[in-house]
Amino acid sequence: MKKIFLPVFAILLLLIGLLLARTFTFPFKKIAAATGTPAQITINDSSISRLSGGLKIPTISSGDSLKFNDVPFDTFNEYIKKNYPFIYQHAESYTINGHALVFKLKGTDPNLQPLLFLSHLDVVPPGGAGIKNTETDLFQPKDKPIPPVSKIAKEWDYGPFSGAVVNGRIYGRGTMDMKSMLFALMEALQNTMKSGYQPKRDIYLAFGFDEEVGGELGAARIADYFGRQRLRFDAIYDEGGFILSKGSVEGIDANVALIGCAEKGFLSLKIKVKGLGGHSSMPPSETAVGKAAAIMQKLEQNPMKPTITPLIQDFFKNVGGSMSFPSRLAIANDWLLQPLLISQLSKNHTTNALIRTTTALTMMKGSDAPNVLSSEVEFVANFRLLPGNTIQEVKEHVAKLAQGYDIEISEVDNSREASIVSPSDTKGYKIMETSLNRIYPNLLITPYLTVGGTDAIKYQALSNNVYRFMPIKINNSEQQSMHSINEYISIENYTKMIRYFEFIMQNYDKDGGK
Incomplete structure (x- = not known):
């Protein structure tokens, strides 16, 4: 018995030693020290006002074409044109399928594949307790329509389409999903153009208008148009992951940026x-x-x-x-x-x-x-x-x-079907890391699987490098406000998001963005 026990015990000790050795020597990623000059973040009241005004326009998407209301989308597009005249004057712009918006800033080298930044105009209904957030309920009785906004608004501290700016926050449906990112991209493009910087490669912005109900009339039509133009993009950026503050992810003791390299x-x-x-x-x-x-x-x-x-x-x-x-x-x-x-x-x-x-x-x-x-x-x-x-x-x-x-x-x-998986060793991914390290020090950055759906999947035939990430730092309660009542974004998050996109636009071809 002893002769059997000793060899087994020795093997067990060796196994434990091997497991411990691999654990202590495993190349886990470490939080990178900040490199380069930290980004200067300046709050711009005008940019906040433009977002606030856009939130007041109820661009609610509908899965039923017979219920689709064109008027808010026409109003929104006119609002964008009125508030960003510099972009309309000095960049190409056009509309696809009535409401989807596309902008193009021409680069100096036509041989380089362009960049594409995505967002969407539409939002879900105001929501709230007992109120459905979509109009795709197969079993919803036709004689029980969604209550009017005036009734739902009572559940919000500030109206769902108020665009209220209170205590360092901007309130309204779409602040998290996704008008803040749309306006941040417009601000970043305008600031880039006004600075006199001209990129080497073309920069495109594309905004669908029905992402919340599948994106077939917006993003799918834009992607089809780009395909017919034989466009291929070096990188495509859309919504997806966030920066989750320390303690928000169970078991992870760090602020972590989750960059979606695929979606389910x-x-x-x-x-x-x-x-x-x-x-x-x-x-x-x-x-x-x-x-x-x-x-x-x-x-x-x-x-x-x-x-x-x-x-x-x-x-x-x-x-x-x-x-x-x-x-x-x-x-x-x-x-x-x-x-x-x-x-x-x-x-x-x-x-x-x-x-x-x-x-x-x-x-x-x-x-x-x-x-x-x-x-x-x-x-x-x-x-x-x-x-x-x-x-x-x-x-x-x-x-x-x-x-x-x-x-x-x-x-x-x-x-x-599930999307393709984009690599994390590309320029398109690494410039995201560099930009984040400039704006959010002591941040853990990782590829991730986006569990929700985005417009990005409509564009995957146009690039091997599709990344889903919204550069805002949020906690669990802020994340829960998306598609719920009292949705808001902090002014700090919105301002940093503008700077993040500016950095990518202006540094993509500068020594890999470093």
Whole structure:
């Protein structure tokens, strides 16, 4: 017995030593020291006023073309033209599909691929308790329209379309998503032009008007136009990740900038389950509702298989140095401890979304009366696809779990595959790092997987380098205000965002931006 125990004990000690050695020598990314001259941030009252005025125009997007209201979008576009006459006078500008805006500042070298910066004009409805933020509810009764803005406004400290500037903040629907970034880009382009700087490569700004409902009429049409012009971009920048303040990301003890190098796909499946209808006084042994419930339970209890993709491996390599020792141990030794790491990540809904195609049961419809058995029950399952999974694989997964039931499956909304994964060793990525280090010292910067959808995916055929990032530093409560009541952006964040984009525009071709 002793002869067996000693070799096993020795092997165990060697294994522990190996695990510890790999953990202490693993090349986790360190927070970079600030380089170069820190950026000077000056608050400009005029730029704040222009954003405030733009927030007062209710450019609410609608998934129903019959409900789309052109007037606010026409008003908004006229507002942009009136407030940025210098850009309209000295840069190219045109409108696509009635409302989408495109601007082009010509560079000195036509052989260089241009840069493209994205945003969108539209916003979700004002929202609030019990108020739907989109108009795509498949089961919303037609006789129960969304309450008027005047009623919803009572839930806001300042009106959703007030553009109020109070205590260092700018309030209104669109301050976080996405008018602040649109105006920051316009300010940055105007400041760049007025400074006399002329870039080497062309700089494009492109603003869709229906991102919140799929982007098919705005971004998709712009991308199609660029494609027909045979344009290829060196880098494309859109919304996506943020700078999350220290403590906002569970387990990461640092301010961390999450640069989206890919985004998850989107698939909503309406699953119609058939059963025996009739009066509730004589129910069958299993109703359509019961069958639907059984399928839903299977979907929730049997999600798609988790995978730590190369992008997420890179993410953990970057942030691991600011995590606890057990987390660093698991990351550094994933060759052995990956099952444990996946188990831990799966327990938290935020990190779970990074390692698997998620399943969310979102909507359900059955009988319209309490004493009537419905012969059909419909429910919607929304899937956010991990890069590497496909829509077809998800459909096969659902069909397998629902085997034996009489069902019909159909797609709803705008399905899309997961995006390509953009590299983080390009000039387009590194200039983001340099700009951030100038404006936000002591910042951890990492590639990331954007779990929500953006207009950027419409443009991925036009560049290999598509980055999703909004350069503002926020905490959890500020992040939660997006698409909710009391949405706001701090004046400091807005001002720094302008400077960030100015830096990229003016330094992209200056020794790699350094």
